[in-house]
Each structure stands twice: as structure tokens, then as C-alpha cells.
Amino acid sequence: MDYVLRTNRLSKRYGGKAVVHNLHLNIRQGDIYGFLGQNGAGKTTTLRMLMGLIRPTEGEIELFGQELNRGRSKAAMERIGAIIEYPGFYLNLSAVENLDIHRRLMGMGNKEYIEEALSSVGLIDASNQKVKDYSLGMKQRLGIARALLHHPELLILDEPTNGLDPAGIKEIRQLFLNLARLRGITIMISSHLLSEVEQLATRVGIIHQGSLMEEIDYADLQRKTRHYLELRVDDDKKAAYLLEQKLGVSDYRVAGPGILHLYDFLEQSTKVNFTLTSEGVGVKEIRLSGDSLEDYFLKLTGGAPLA
Known part of the structure; x- marks a missing residue:
């Protein structure tokens, strides 16, 4: 390079x-x-x-x-x-x-x-x-x-x-x-x-x-500052399968055991919740998350704003 x-x-x-x-x-x-x-x-x-x-x-x-x-x-x-x-x-x-x-x-x-x-x-x-x-x-x-x-x-x-x-x-x-x-x-x-x-x-x-x-x-x-729906579920593998097969989702990732980050359907959390629960996946929590660039800057600098 x-x-x-x-x-x-x-x-x-x-x-x-x-x-x-x-x-x-x-x-x-x-x-x-x-x-x-x-x-x-x-x-x-x-x-x-x-x-x-x-x-x-x-x-x-x-x-x-x-x-x-x-x-x-x-x-x-x-x-x-x-x-x-x-x-x-x-x-x-x-x-x-x-x-x-x-x-x-x-x-x-x-x-x-x-x-x-x-x-x-x-x-x-x-x-x-x-x-x-x-x-x-x-x-x-x-x-x-x-x-x-x-x-x-x-x-x-x-x-x-x-x-x-x-x-x-x-x-x-x-x-x-x-x-x-x-x-x-x-x-x-x-x-x-x-x-x-x-x-x-x-x-x-x-x-x-x-x-x-x-x-x-x-x-x-x-990518670090993208917004996403954070899903906390009892079966992340089944949840991922259902997101793909039922909702056609491809833009997601498994962030940890029982935790998925969904970058689609940000304003359709009710639909996501219904799709998972109706197929037997326990949804413990679903919330919108992610930082703006300004939020990210504030975290890096300990809360000091730019201007």
C-alpha cells in the first residue's frame, strides 16, 4: 500500500x-x-x-x-x-x-x-x-x-x-x-x-x-455508527433462520449468544417480534440501537463536544 x-x-x-x-x-x-x-x-x-x-x-x-x-x-x-x-x-x-x-x-x-x-x-x-x-x-x-x-x-x-x-x-x-x-x-x-x-x-x-x-x-x-434493531432471543440460530426465510432479511449479524443485530426493518419491530414469537422463538428484548457519528465522537473523547 x-x-x-x-x-x-x-x-x-x-x-x-x-x-x-x-x-x-x-x-x-x-x-x-x-x-x-x-x-x-x-x-x-x-x-x-x-x-x-x-x-x-x-x-x-x-x-x-x-x-x-x-x-x-x-x-x-x-x-x-x-x-x-x-x-x-x-x-x-x-x-x-x-x-x-x-x-x-x-x-x-x-x-x-x-x-x-x-x-x-x-x-x-x-x-x-x-x-x-x-x-x-x-x-x-x-x-x-x-x-x-x-x-x-x-x-x-x-x-x-x-x-x-x-x-x-x-x-x-x-x-x-x-x-x-x-x-x-x-x-x-x-x-x-x-x-x-x-x-x-x-x-x-x-x-x-x-x-x-x-x-x-x-x-x-x-458501519460502527449504523443503527440497528437489537434482538435478545432464546434461540439465535432459529431466529436467524426465520429472519431469512420469513422476512427475507440478509443484512444482520449474530452479535453474541442470543443477540442479533438487524439492520433492516428498523421501523417494523412489531412485525419482527410477531414473526419470531409466532414460530416459537422467545423474544426477551427488542430495541433500536446504534450511535450517530457525533455520539461516537463523544464516547471517544469522554463527552467533549466538537464545537
Whole structure:
């Protein structure tokens, strides 16, 4: 399996206080990786370490299979685009002029990339407008355009939808999906918004108080947070047979002795109960169960909400 970015025991302390502790991140090629946590959980500090803006106290970072240690490979870093915290610009210059300065700093010869980047984030019609007249959302889009300018293989974005209205968030979300699916760009997005992560991520890392609580494929997370009818019966084998033969159920599992989780018929518990009891299966309990993503997050973090 190809990993674009990995960390081993990545840690950062300030004055003896651990802000980030012992992170093991594993981001695969093509992932949209949702780095999820409360404000102050250590997300931005982690991203700053990944980009070489601050030095880790301990641990290693591997980019594109190359261990960076304390230094930064110019070749590896040129394959990354990033927005860390709030994107800064020359406010009295236009979007085109700002991106042209960045293009020259990156040693890029192709000016056509500027128009392409601005078009991709919906700013082509405001490309010659001074940035001081941009809204917060427009500046956020310009930051994404700058990160995309040199056609990176990995995007690292810190709260990229801050300041955007719902329509803007939807557009940026679709942009990220297209970048991942059509251009094969790997994307790491930090966020404190569950809804943002739910609609984008293929993989999720949950950080709390500087520690990684869990790293999981989003498909597995969905399975963990699925709702189901929990059946407690005196004969789970006969109950399973009846569910299949009488109700045509295939989406269930035996969760333990006398316990079945039924993912169909969630609103038809009476019908399920009648089907089993009429055939002689004793039903001790039947109830709707399962966590939402928010419930799951709260359990991992000991009840601490995201926002």
C-alpha cells in the first residue's frame, strides 16, 4: 500500500506541556483524510509540523516514502500544497498578481496555471479585483487556488471552509472530490465540523487533547455508527433462520449468544417480534440501537463536544 504521509510518535511540547503527543498518522495515496477534533485539540500544531513550520519535539515524519527527520527535502515539499491557519495576501494587489508572485517564488514558468487555479475555485470573474475588497470566503478560496497553483500531489488544508456560506461550502466540497477522483490528489483536511468530514472523508483521524484517539476508514466508521434493531432471543440460530426465510432479511449479524443485530426493518419491530414469537422463538428484548457519528465522537473523547 502506498502511503503519501506517515508519522511515528510525532510530538510537540511547549514549556513542558504536551500539545501533540505520540501521533501515528497514516495517509494513503488518494485519501481524503478528515483530521477531526475540537478547536485547541492540536490539529493546527500537527499541520505546522508536517509543513516544517515548527520542529517536532520528538518523532518522525515520512513524506512520499522519504523520512524527513529534522530537515526538509525541497523535492518532497514541492509536491505539497497547503493552507495553514488564515491565508495571507498582499491586499492592495489583485488575485492574479498575488498568484503570480507565488508562481515566481515557486520557480514556475507557466502563467496559464494562474487562470486554471482561479477558475477551479470560482474566482475567475474577480481575478483582477484587489484582494482587500474580497470577502472572507473569497480570500479562503484564493488560498486554496494558491495551494493548487503548482499542481501538488498532496493538499494539507487547515479548516478550509471557514468563512464560506453554505453554497460556497458545497462548491469547495465538490472541488475537493473532483481533485481526489479526477486528478488523484491526496487531501488532508483538518476540521471541527462533523458535517464537513462526513460528506468528504474516505479516512478519519480523531484527535483529542493532542492524542490520536482513532484512525479509521470512513466506511468502517459508518458501519460502527449504523443503527440497528437489537434482538435478545432464546434461540439465535432459529431466529436467524426465520429472519431469512420469513422476512427475507440478509443484512444482520449474530452479535453474541442470543443477540442479533438487524439492520433492516428498523421501523417494523412489531412485525419482527410477531414473526419470531409466532414460530416459537422467545423474544426477551427488542430495541433500536446504534450511535450517530457525533455520539461516537463523544464516547471517544469522554463527552467533549466538537464545537
